[in-house]
Amino acid sequence: MGGGGGVAAATTVVESREWYLAAIAPENLPTSDHLKLRTVTVSLDYESIPDEQMALQLLLISVDPYLRSRITGRDNGIRDREGRVPGFTAWVGIKVIGNPDPGSNVFISAAAGGVGMFAGQLAKLKGCRVVGSTGSDEKNPAEREGLKNLLNIVGKEVKMEGFLCGSFLNRFGEFSQQMEKYMKEGKIKPKHKIDQGIESFFENFVSLFSSSNVGKVIIQVAS
């Protein structure tokens, strides 16, 4: 993962800062022993770019929980290839898989996160009663209620189903149309935290697992 390189007109060699995996982190959170920052020199000479590849400059980095599964050293972890589209994940969960009836109760965990903030708003637009849980009061859930008795979900015949949003890409056009309309009408409001500089990646990544992030976490590495 790299960024922050500036392309100077007079040269085709740029310096790029990148985080690299120095050691796999099979358990717990990665530390500075696992993820390290370095500066590399990248040549943009035409001959140095392999066939069918391209050189590009990163402007924004999306910081997502799925990245954790990439550094465990296990190949059989769930690969969340579409983690960069939290709105789409929420839309598939609420509109396609869950599809709750108006008036029904919808519970959203990590409700202030990248996926949760969209899922809660989409369920409200469907006329549902939404209860979200967050790791702290500062994340300001609309209603502070939790599941008081997990056994209640048996009597209510709650359905649990896993999904990967990448399996629903055939619905992406429909999602884009609906979401664009909701956003233009102010019915769905995204929340972002945009930090500056590739150096802040580690701190922002760890924040996903320590309850200190709110909304979608993004890092701006160039403008």
Ligand SMILES: NC(=O)c1ccc[n+]([C@@H]2O[C@H](COP(=O)([O-])OP(=O)(O)OC[C@H]3O[C@@H](n4cnc5c(N)ncnc54)[C@H](OP(=O)(O)O)[C@@H]3O)[C@@H](O)[C@H]2O)c1
């Ligand atoms: N299936 C798919 O296709 C798909 C696609 C995208 C994302 N996802 C998954 O959806 C989840 C949310 O993604 P996101 O981008 O919206 O992340 P996020 O909510 O922005 O960040 C993670 C949040 O999870 C909560 N959390 C952290 N550790 C936890 C723990 N041990 N137990 C319970 N909650 C914990 C924290 O919220 P609180 O402080 O509020 O507890 C944290 O802010 C992730 O698991 C991600 O991998 C799945």
